[in-house]
Amino acid sequence: MKIGFIGLGNMGAPMAANLAKAGHEVTGFDMAKVAIDGVEMAASAEAAAKGRDVVITMLPNGAILRAVANQVIPVMQANAVLLDCSTVDVESARDVAAQAHAAGFSALDAPVSGGVGGATGGTLTFMVGGDDAGFNTVSELFDIMGQKAVHCGPSGNGQAAKICNNMILGATMIVTCEAFALADKLGLDRQAMFDVVSTSSGYSWSMNAYCPAPGIGPKSPADNGYQPGFAADLMLKDLRLAQQAAKAADADTPLGRAACALYAQFVEEEDGKGRDFSAMLPRFEKRGRG
Numbered sequence: 001m002k003i004g005f006i007g008l009g010n011m012g013a014p015m016a017a018n019l020a021k022a023g024h025e026v027t028g029f030d031m032a033k034v035a036i037d038g039v040e041m042a043a044s045a046e047a048a049a050k051g052r053d054v055v056i057t058m059l060p061n062g063a064i065l066r067a068v069a070n071q072v073i074p075v076m077q078a079n080a081v082l083l084d085c086s087t088v089d090v091e092s093a094r095d096v097a098a099q100a101h102a103a104g105f106s107a108l109d110a111p112v113s114g115g116v117g118g119a120t121g122g123t124l125t126f127m128v129g130g131d132d133a134g135f136n137t138v139s140e141l142f143d144i145m146g147q148k149a150v151h152c153g154p155s156g157n158g159q160a161a162k163i164c165n166n167m168i169l170g171a172t173m174i175v176t177c178e179a180f181a182l183a184d185k186l187g188l189d190r191q192a193m194f195d196v197v198s199t200s201s202g203y204s205w206s207m208n209a210y211c212p213a214p215g216i217g218p219k220s221p222a223d224n225g226y227q228p229g230f231a232a233d234l235m236l237k238d239l240r241l242a243q244q245a246a247k248a249a250d251a252d253t254p255l256g257r258a259a260c261a262l263y264a265q266f267v268e269e270e271d272g273k274g275r276d277f278s279a280m281l282p283r284f285e286k287r288g289r290g
């Protein structure tokens, strides 16, 4: 396929490299100067999009996605697919898809989980919103960039799935860290705590696969000085998107709201910026109830 790839940062660059390695003809564009093996660089977003079968975007937020969509949709060829893999607000995803449909082609929102490691290794999970035709056209690209793609329904539903998942993750990580800090104060050994919870009803991905306590459970960012991994800043972004969506949909999400406020405090007022989101544990360790 002829692929245009716009937004070649931490995630986009390895994803584009994997598509090129698999034999697709990839033309890239990024505002910053980047060079990727096998990817030809274009001088503008329009030039990267024109004449391509699929245009992939991997951008920081909804406002930038809207701006790039305004540039590329008018030059995209008929029957092309616009495939946005960024994490953005549901409304921007739906508006951009409507704009693409009005111009006569398919658009998919397909945010990912798996982080930079998953992007590099081609093991991302895609959560996809949009029509069947678009999904079927790009499914071979999902197979190259990822290990799984779940079609979640119409436009915006990929973003909806992503923020609901990450709202669960954020709240669960916080309570897992709280519980470790409480266990410490009660004199409960961390290994015993892990052995019980990881095989009892309190188990979760945060405890079992990504344990926030160093030296306990499988290897995780806690064993690496809380270097991300999944940065607290990115968790905060996703929790804010969840709250924005909850507000728009009039959904009551008290724990999601509390998790968002706590990560905001951690990242913006404390030492959470640039640290893994599981660094909530050393945060709680240092604190009393007060």
Ligand code: NAD
Binding pocket: 006, 007, 008, 009, 010, 011, 012, 029, 030, 031, 032, 045, 058, 059, 060, 061, 064, 067, 068, 085, 086, 087, 088, 112, 113, 114, 115, 116, 229, 230, 234, 237
């Ligand atoms: P990044 O900041 O490394 O990359 C974004 C790229 O977009 C940058 O290279 C930037 O120069 C480029 N860009 C910005 N505006 C542009 C424009 N108008 N035209 C062309 N290029 C432009 O971010 P990232 O870590 O690659 O994340 C990309 C998206 O993936 C985000 O939406 C993020 O939330 C999501 N995501 C990231 C991770 C992760 O672990 N990094 C995990 C899952 C999802």
